[in-house]
Every structure is written in C-alpha cells, then in structure tokens.
Amino acid sequence: MKIAVCVKSVPDTEAKISILADQLTFDHAGIKFITSPFDEYAIEAALQLKERYGGEITAFSLGGEEVVEVLRNTLARGVDNGVHIKDPEFAGADPLTAAKILAAAIDGGDFQLILCGQQGVGGDNSQVPAMLAELLDLPQATLVVALEIEADKFKAHCEIEGAHQIVQGTLPAVISTGKGLNEPRYPSIKGVMAARRKEIVIKDAAALGLSGQLTASQRKVKLIALNAPPARPSGKMIAGDPATQAHQLARLLREEAKVI
Amino acid sequence: MTENILVWVEQRNGQIRKAAGEVLFEARRLCTGSGGKLVAFLAGGNVAQLAATLARYRTDKILVADDPSLESYSTERYTEALVCAVKKENPRYVMAAHTAMSQDLIPRAAARTDSACVTDITELREENDVLRAVHPMYSGKVLGVFELTSPLSFLTLRPNVFPPDLPDEIHESEMEQLAFNPAPVRAQVVATVASTGVKVELSEAPIIVSGGRGIKGPEHWPMLQELCDVLGAALGASRAVVDAGWIDHQHQVGQSGKTVSPKLYIAVGISGAVQHLAGMSSSKVIVAINNNPDALIFQSATYGIVGDCLEIVPKLTSACRTLLSES
Numbered sequence: 238m239k240i241a242v243c244v245k246s247v248p249d250t251e252a253k254i255s256i257l258a259d260q261l262t263f264d265h266a267g268i269k270f271i272t273s274p275f276d277e278y279a280i281e282a283a284l285q286l287k288e289r290y291g292g293e294i295t296a297f298s299l300g301g302e303e304v305v306e307v308l309r310n311t312l313a314r315g316v317d318n319g320v321h322i323k324d325p326e327f328a329g330a331d332p333l334t335a336a337k338i339l340a341a342a343i344d345g346g347d348f349q350l351i352l353c354g355q356q357g358v359g360g361d362n363s364q365v366p367a368m369l370a371e372l373l374d375l376p377q378a379t380l381v382v383a384l385e386i387e388a389d390k391f392k393a394h395c396e397i398e399g400a401h402q403i404v405q406g407t408l409p410a411v412i413s414t415g416k417g418l419n420e421p422r423y424p425s426i427k428g429v430m431a432a433r434r435k436e437i438v439i440k441d442a443a444a445l446g447l448s449g450q451l452t453a454s455q456r457k458v459k460l461i462a463l464n465a466p467p468a469r470p471s472g473k474m475i476a477g478d479p480a481t482q483a484h485q486l487a488r489l490l491r492e493e494a495k496v497i
Numbered sequence: 498m499t500e501n502i503l504v505w506v507e508q509r510n511g512q513i514r515k516a517a518g519e520v521l522f523e524a525r526r527l528c529t530g531s532g533g534k535l536v537a538f539l540a541g542g543n544v545a546q547l548a549a550t551l552a553r554y555r556t557d558k559i560l561v562a563d564d565p566s567l568e569s570y571s572t573e574r575y576t577e578a579l580v581c582a583v584k585k586e587n588p589r590y591v592m593a594a595h596t597a598m599s600q601d602l603i604p605r606a607a608a609r610t611d612s613a614c615v616t617d618i619t620e621l622r623e624e625n626d627v628l629r630a631v632h633p634m635y636s637g638k639v640l641g642v643f644e645l646t647s648p649l650s651f652l653t654l655r656p657n658v659f660p661p662d663l664p665d666e667i668h669e670s671e672m673e674q675l676a677f678n679p680a681p682v683r684a685q686v687v688a689t690v691a692s693t694g695v696k697v698e699l700s701e702a703p704i705i706v707s708g709g710r711g712i713k714g715p716e717h718w719p720m721l722q723e724l725c726d727v728l729g730a731a732l733g734a735s736r737a738v739v740d741a742g743w744i745d746h747q748h749q750v751g752q753s754g755k756t757v758s759p760k761l762y763i764a765v766g767i768s769g770a771v772q773h774l775a776g777m778s779s780s781k782v783i784v785a786i787n788n789n790p791d792a793l794i795f796q797s798a799t800y801g802i803v804g805d806c807l808e809i810v811p812k813l814t815s816a817c818r819t820l821l822s823e824s
Contacts, residue, residue, distance in 0.1 A: 248635065250636060250772045253638075254635045254638045254639050256639065275753070333608060333612075333613070336608060355600070359636075362615075364604035366604075367572070367602070367608070368604045371576070371605045371608035371609050372608055375683075376573060376684035378572075378684065379601035391684075395601070395686075396747065397597040397598055398596060398699070400689050400692055401689070401690045402688075404684055405685065406683050406684025406685070410683075416746050416753050416754070457613035457614075458643050459643065459644045459646055460641060461644050462642045463639045466633070466637060469778075472785075473799070473801070474801045475802050479804055479808045482804060482809060483802075483809050486784065487816035487819075488816075491820050496704070496761040497761065
C-alpha cells in the first residue's frame with residue numbers, strides 16, 4: 238500500500254508571535270518549528286497501516302527551511318521518503334494554492350491513501366484536505382477519529398458536533414485526521430540514525446510544472462494585514478470568603494454582565 | 498454593486514443549526530447594505546417543510562435540494578448540489594457556519610469552482626467597497642485580515658460570534674426546488690452515532706463551564722456538571738485533563754480541541770496555557786477560578802476568584818440556582 242502524508246511545519250504553539258513592520262509576516266527569529274499536531278495523527282496512522290499491510294510512505298511538506306527538521310523527524314519515525322516542496326514563488330500560499338501545489342506533487346504517485354492533519358495549527362484554516370481531495374478527484378473523510386482499511390475500502394468515524402458520522406468509501410481517498418485517532422509515537426534512536434541517511438527530495442515550481450502559475454498575484458485570497466487582537470479590558474477580582482465570592486460572582490454575572 | 502449571497506443552511510435531524518441562523522442574519526445585514534439578494538440553500542431528504550421556515554430570516558429566496566439521495570450526507574453529492582445551486586444563483590459570496598460538516602464541504606466546493614475561501618471568520622467588514630474577513634490565527638495571538646479577490650468567494654463564520662437578530666415570522670419568501678441529478682458517489686455517511694456523555698454541545702453553547710487540573714481528579718466532574726445543569730451550560734475541559742484521561746477529548750477546548758465563543762466561559766482550575774486561551778479567548782465574558790493568583794488565565798478574565806475551586810464551585814452553583822429561581 239502506498240501512502241502519502243502531508244505534514245506542515247508550524248511555530249511551536251507556545252511561541253510568541255511578533256508581527257513585523259510590514260504587518261504581513263512575523264519574526265521567525267528564536268521560534269521553534271514543530272510538526273503541526275494534527276499531522277502527527279496522520280503520520281502515526283500511516284505507520285500503523287504500513288506495519289499491518291506493508292508498503293511505502295512518502296511525506297510531503299511545503300515551505301522554506303523550517304520544513305527540513307520536521308521532515309527529518311517524520312522520516313525518523315519510520316516514514317520512507319520525504320519530499321520538500323520549496324520555491325520562492327510558493328511563499329505565503331493560501332490554502333487553495335497550497336492544495337494545488339500538494340496535488341501536483343502527489344498526483345501520479347499511485348497512492349492508495351492520502352493522509353493530512355485536519356488543520357495546520359497556526360493558519361487554522363482546515364481547508365487543504367478537502368481541496369486536495371477535490372483537485373485529485375478522490376473521495377474524502379474529514380476530522381477522522383477512527384479509521385479502518387480493508388482491501389480497497391475505508392470506514393472512518395468523523396467527528397461532528399455532538400456525534401460521530403460513520404463514512405464508508407472506496408480507496409484511493411483523502412483522510413483528514415483528528416485528535417483521538419491514535420497515540421503518535423516518538424522517533425526511536427535507531428529511527429533518528431536511519432533518517433540521517435535518507436535523502437529528502439526537493440521539488441520546486443519547475444519540477445512540478447507550476448512555474449509562474451501560482452504566484453502571489455494570482456491568488457484569490459490576499460492577506461491584507463496581521464493585527465494584534467484588541468487587549469481584553471482588565472478584569473475584576475472578587476475578594477472575600479468562598480461564600481461571599483460565589484454569591485458576588487453570581488450577582489455580577491446576572492446584574493452587571495447580564496449573561497445568566 | 499449588488500452582491501447576492503447564498504447561504505448553505507446546515508440542518509441535522511430536521512433542525513436548522515443555530516449557527517446557520519447566525520449566518521443568515523449576518524448575510525441579511527450585508528444584503529440590506531448592498532442591495533443584494535439573500536438566497537438560503539437547504540439540502541436534504543424530505544426537507545421542504547423545514548425549508549419553508551427559513552423565510553423568517555428575511556430571505557429573498559429559498560432554494561431547496563430535496564432528494565432522498567441527500568438524506569444521508571455525502572461530500573461528493575452535497576458538493577455537487579451546492580455547486581449546482583451556486584451556478585444557478587451566481588452569488589458573490591457563499592456563506593456557511595464554521596462547523597465540522599462545513600469544513601468537509603465548503604473547501605471542496607471552493608476548489609471545484611476555483612474560488613477564494615476563508616474559514617472561521619470572526620468579523621466581516623466593508624472597507625472601500627471591498628469585503629474584508631478577519632480570521633484568528635496562531636492561537637488567536639494574531640488576527641489575519643483577508644481580502645477576497647475572486648468573483649465568487651466562500652466564507653464560513655465562527656458560531657456564537659455574529660449576533661442573532663429577531664426572526665420575522667410573517668416574512669414571505671420565494672421558494673424554488675433545485676433541479677439536481679444525483680450521480681453515484683464513492684463515499685458516504687452510513688450512520689450517525691450521538692456521542693455519549695455530552696448533554697450540551699460545546700461549539701454552539703451560550704455558556705461553558707470548563708475544568709482543568711485544579712479540579713484535582715475526574716471524581717469532581719459531577720460538581721461541574723451540576724453547575725452546567727443550573728446554567729444550561731456545556732462541559733469543557735483543558736488539554737491537560739484530557740491527556741490525563743480524566744475526560745473524553747470531545748470536551749477539550751483549545752488549540753488541539755474546539756474553538757468556542759460563548760457569552761460566558763467559566764474556567765475552573767485552569768491555569769490558562771496559550772493553547773487553551775487559543776480556544777476560548779473570543780468568549781464575551783470570562784470567569785476564572787483558580788487557587789494560584791499568578792495563573793495566566795486571570796489576565797484574560799472579566800471576573801476572577803482566587804481560591805479553592807472545590808469549595809467555591811458548589812457555592813456558586815447554589816448561588817446561581819437561587820438567583821435564577823427568583824426570576
């Protein structure tokens with residue numbers, strides 16, 4: 238079974254994001270980049286399927302130098318191949334552009350399954366998996382928290398508000414993974430050593446046949462500004478013994494905030 | 498320029514989702530400003546009667562795809578129906594609530610029509626005749642402002658952020674059946690299983706009471722649930738307690754859980770890690786109860802109580818019960 242996994246390198250969730258003077262980018266200095274947490278479930282799902290059915294896993298990642306460490310880490314967990322898609326033309330890609338780039342890289346690779354995290358943490362768009370499925374003309378399942386693969390069929394539990402939808406479909410398919418699907422493993426020492434010897438293939442716009450097609454000026458969504466959110470007004474601390482505090486709070490919620 | 502808006506109205510079990518109503522109200526406001534037409538689009542099996550109730554959102558037109566093949570959800574079939582509706586109505590914007598199902602459907606439809614798509618929007622504003630969408634990024638540490646440059650754009654709005662309006666019960670609206678040919682699909686929903694242990698669902702809940710490490714152990718969930726019951730609130734949790742196995746992750750609020758914007762968020766024994774704040778900092782009123790006066794959560798709190806939550810919560814529950822019974 239050939240499996241493709243899309244991984245995204247994102248700023249550590251604890252990182253402080255300092256918007257630069259252009260108001261469009263943030264300062265990368267001192268920021269640690271990590272695998273987007275939802276992609277960890279995609280990687281783990283691929284590894285478990287490989288252990289069960291054999292096959293080959295290829296990880297695809299779009300971005301600049303911050304991607305290399307994430308791809309190495311992915312390889313160290315047991316993924317076979319890494320493809321780093323990088324080109325200055327692709328910088329600042331919106332989700333549809335990113336999906337087009339990934340589709341160009343994945344198409345023709347004869348993959349039975351394409352796994353992506355449900356959203357890239359940071360951008361928080363949750364768009365690429367469904368767009369990728371459309372561009373590759375494949376069925377999909379979104380926010381999957383349980384997955385069974387049997388021959389050329391899949392059965393996925395998709396999390397929706399207050400329920401699970403059970404989706405059945407045929408492979409090849411695109412699956413977006415959510416928290417709860419599995420417990421991602423850490424790379425082993427052996428894996429880390431092996432990953433050092435694996436080659437990361439670099440593909441640019443020309444290699445993907447996309448030269449000049451997906452540049453910033455051709456995109457449908459334009460980022461106009463990154464703004465800091467308005468500061469919340471400073472709050473009120475409620476003092477007193479527990480009974481007074483509880484009573485005061487209930488009264489404030491009702492009379493001042495009018496929310497209960 | 499008249500800018501027509503088509504809203505994909507999400508329904509489940511014959512009920513219009515509350516968040517879909519919020520989108521209809523927001524779309525109405527935008528249409529009233531631009532002179533555009535508001536078209537509500539409802540797809541499903543046996544939904545004609547439900548569709549007729551959409552007139553109360555002051556729609557100009559209700560478009561229904563009522564077909565047995567749409568009874569259970571399929572991405573491909575719903576995409577086909579939505580794109581068919583879009584081609585027929587030719588709107589400037591397609592809007593929907595930001596929900597699990599819209600995450601599945603809307604980007605696919607946007608890709609099929611090669612259109613702009615911005616999801617999880619918390620603000621829409623017109624500047625120089627251009628619509629700009631605000632989408633929180635990096636755990637809400639940054640607000641991205643986006644401009645949509647394609648003739649057709651897909652937008653999903655965060656639930657509980659856009660204010661509902663008063664429905665107009667006597668408004669009449671044109672209604673039309675969408676001619677739609679169901680093609681075979683490769684994947685579809687075969688069953689829907691309600692989650693156990695969820696009394697009020699998080700993302701649309703007006704009030705949320707969340708517990709963290711400070712509640713000391715899973716044996717204290719009933720204490721929080723009692724407060725939830727009194728307030729009609731949903732029960733939330735921090736990542737720390739989900740990872741510790743105290744509660745199922747469907748309760749998790751935060752970066753790797755759900756993003757919520759209730760009118761009232763009560764954080765009990767939650768320190769306020771960035772990743773938790775990411776999921777709830779757009780709540781209107783935030784209450785923090787924590788025994789550590791230096792806990793980060795107090796910086797976001799509208800009201801703060803330093804103290805032992807195990808002692809305070811039961812007293813808060815009874816104080817709320819008394820107050821609410823007086824009205």
